[in-house]
Amino acid sequence: RKEVEQDPGPFNVPEGATVAFNCTYSNSASQSFFWYRQDCRKEPKLLMSVYSSGNEDGRFTAQLNRASQYISLLIRDSKLSDSATYLCVVNAPTSYDKVIFGPGTSLSVIP
Amino acid sequence: GAVVSQHPSRVICKSGTSVKIECRSLDFQATTMFWYRQFPKQSLMLMATSNEGSKATYEQGVEKDKFLINHASLTLSTLTVTSAHPEDSSFYICSAKRQGHGYTFGSGTRLTVV
Numbered sequence: 001r002k003e004v005e006q007d008p009g010p011f012n013v014p015e016g017a018t019v020a021f022n023c024t025y026s027n028s029a030s031q032s033f034f035w036y037r038q039d040c041r042k043e044p045k046l047l048m049s050v051y052s053s054g055n056e057d058g059r060f061t062a063q064l065n066r067a068s069q070y071i072s073l074l075i076r077d078s079k080l081s082d083s084a085t086y087l088c089v090v091n092a093p094t095s096y097d098k099v100i101f102g103p104g105t106s107l108s109v110i111p
Numbered sequence: 112g113a114v115v116s117q118h119p120s121r122v123i124c125k126s127g128t129s130v131k132i133e134c135r136s137l138d139f140q141a142t143t144m145f146w147y148r149q150f151p152k153q154s155l156m157l158m159a160t161s162n163e164g165s166k167a168t169y170e171q172g173v174e175k176d177k178f179l180i181n182h183a184s185l186t187l188s189t190l191t192v193t194s195a196h197p198e199d200s201s202f203y204i205c206s207a208k209r210q211g212h213g214y215t216f217g218s219g220t221r222l223t224v225v
Contacts, residue, residue, distance in 0.1 A: 034214070042218070097145075098145070098160060099214060100157070101157075103153070
């Protein structure tokens, strides 16, 4: 089993739609979780950290379920500019500073 | 804050030559930096962890003699791809973690070996 797995995608949604991405991680000792977005041929950029109680930033909501080792990202009212690859990132338990990237889920928001 | 500068952004080199990529933390000190490689339509794969003043820690399957990492100061880490081959063509990205800012990435280096 891969350390971090994500929905394979791609997701093609119309503007204004709500879309949810799922991510699972294999090591229950992981403590830090993030969602990054990566535009084509660019470096990843932090979208949001994921906290145990769940957190929201504008149209974006992240949830964490430690028992199921599951992380989600919900995007409401999709914009064309949301088109990107979304990367689920989890810290490696043996090394606090090292993180593992999921394979990413591609999103295309269509006019 | 938490800016990481990486250069060159793009390099084309001949097979058999070496290429050096630099990664600088501009407004903070980074005792640890990370080097990743990303092939088309794949995710980032950690190659090695660069530690200031000591040897880098390489991930399994990454040849340390081929990918030389030097982290001589708190703001600079370099990755040298030695004796490059076409299969080394990839997108190389560095990152550093700053407290309160998560992981910040350099803009990446697209290496093409011909």
